[in-house]
Amino acid sequence: MQNLVILAGNVGAAPEVRTTQGGTKITQFSLATSRPKRDSEGKILRNDSGRRVEDTEWHRITCFNGVGKTVAQCVDKGQKVMVRGRIHYTRWTDTENTERYGVEIIADEVTFLSRGRQQQSDTQEHGGLDDDDVPF
Template sequence: MQNIVILAGTIRQAPETRTTRTGTDVTRFKLVTARPRYSEGRIVRDENGYRVEDAEWHRVVAFNGLGRTIRQYCESGMKVLVRGRIHYTKWQDADGNDRYGCEIVAETVDFLSRTPQTDSDDEDEGRFIDEDDISS
């Protein structure tokens, strides 16, 4: 059996990189994914007709070259596709209590949007065009 996870979401924390004592670069960021809320088999909508979504937060970790690329090119608000595996951790806190966690170890990260352009004269330059943005 394989431990495979694929997540498409939005980075909601700027990636941070630290180097271990052995020289391994470890980059971490938080990714949020959303899915529509269902009730009785139907999508729940708010009073304005917009669908209600539930958000899930994921801790993502990447090592060495992939981590350096993420740190260099990714920032909060970017959309990415992460392929990797689920990793469960266990540690003891300062009081000696067992703590548990879950993180996604990234093997590949595909950029689904570009870094926001702040000093651009053309507003649409570098903008990711979503299917919903295309009018028929």
């Protein structure tokens, strides 16, 4: 059996980096995924202006080591990325002695589906490159 998740969506905020006492760098960011809302007959719902209505879910993505370093350097709010990793559940007791639960995605790979911080600055510095010229 395998714990595998693949998500594609938009980054919600610039990644945050922290370092553990042992020196491991951890990079975290939020990822929004959306799907169309449907009525009881399975038809896609539309708003008054004719645009489809979507359900958005937020996911906490955690990256370590090289993946985390690349994400911290290149990913920015609004960028489209695909994350391949695994689901990780956590349980802890807070300061008020209440048991809490959480879930996060531990990323093994993050693929850039749109330009991030580094690619945008490279493009500006080099006078503009075609999409085929910029590696993701």
